Amino acid sequence: MAEYQDCPDYLKEFLFYILTIRGRSKRTVDAYYIDLRTFLRYIKCVKIIKQDPDNQDDFSKIQIKDISIEDISSITLSDVYAFLSFAANDRDNNAKTRSRKVSSIRSFFRYLTVKSNYLKTNPVENLEVPSIKKSMPRYLTLEESLELLTRIESSNYERDFCIVTLFLNCGMRLSELVGINLYDIRENTIRLLGKGNKERMIYLNDACQNAISAYLDVRTPPNNEKHRDALFLSSRGTRITPRRVEQIIADCLRQAGLEGQGYSPHKLRHTAATLMYQHGNVDIRVLKEILGHVSLSTTEIYTHVSNTQMENAAKNSPLSNVTPVKKRRAPKVSKSD
Template identity: 60%
Template sequence: MARKISSIKSLFKYLTKQACILKNDPTVNLELPSLKKSLPKYLTLEESQELLENAANNKFNSLRDYCMITLFLNCGMRLSELVGINISDINFKERKIKLLGKGNKERMIYLNDACIQSLQDYIESRENSILEPDALFLSKKGRRISRRRVEQIVEETLQATGLSGKGISVHKLRHTAATLMYQYGNVDTLTLKEILGHKSIATTEIYTHLSNDILKNAADSSPLANIKNKKK
């Protein structure tokens, strides 16, 4: 409903202010319904480790699939960014990679040891008879892998891990990466904003929801936590 109303308001805004076909906008007082805000789904640290283990055990293209999931979980890159990576975009010496984000905007992210190792292992395993040699991730036919095929690989690996049916998708792996960095790496929201390539810090804040353990530890860390009523 909110999406439809927003479309209608945009239409009449154009008709009145840009096209000047109408004098009055009949949707001026039309309010959008309030949207329920819920925490996005993500994998726990243990589930992420299990997912990587199953990707490594895949009989076909295990090094490729393991590398893709490693990049998703460690870098928080978008599906389009991963598919578009060229080997020439990787700088192993400086441990960074160039990504083409939304709106064809380029950004650089740094690679940790796990990403460097998985990339090197996969690139060394690639066959020489390929049709797109600079494309990093390839299909069986030697061409750049498609977005849909990457989605299928993630879905198959989730199923093999016993994590299917939980609403986890490729985009949720991006959310998982940000959540793990925030919870275990003490990464602040401004740094996460740069890592994820967000324009606004408001977008990044949805990736920084706190786990129950963090909330519990915060409550227990209060200096008044151990003060009890002595007169009781």
């Protein structure tokens, strides 16, 4: 926790709590730290030193270590809403970013009141989360996915083919893929370590098993004991990094003529989920477990992208073949008749 030395003790305790007790990842804890540091800098500006927070140079230099718990106890719900307005108008934070900040602030005050008793009352108990417009996830079509798999050219072909195959068939996250160890693979299953260090097991289809087998046949064991168990290795014999995987996927997309369309490893995860739902008749609850989602509402977005299923539903309606009856019309009678 040395990197959080600029924090007051109660904030360091909170960050340590969510890392060790709540089991959040280091990346998540860092995000909490950045959000709450920005929030406390704003509070110090407007409530303690009475300084204009709009000056970005001065704002980034504000120290928060001396903000006391008494200062925190004086924060009101109005102060938090003012901060969110500042984040939107002066720091160009979109609704998704502000929603994350709200989550950080709510968790922080919940800890101060419920878990540690630093505060007697929670000023943000009724703090609402900014509404976020859900966008449809981008994904490759079945044809584009097949094109991607058949166009891979690389000096590490077996490794790169295996990486793309796992993304497109298993819907795993980038962090999950680079974290796979050899002992995580057992017959037709693989163990993944997801968000919050939560483990889940998914099944491997024939394509995945064949791709893994072909890669293991040419994989050179590293000399470094630290990386001995890593499934995917770099050319230097070390565990492959997320950035290197992103570069590999970018190269594969370019070879398939799919570059410049916003695709990424995360979009391949979306592709796997969409293809499972569209073509595999996968129940949404099963899909939730495969993807490692905490909430079913996160998975339900894939029910809105299945145009094929909606089209088939319309075609298969029991009334889909009803046609209008052409009736004989009575001849018109002119007034002269």
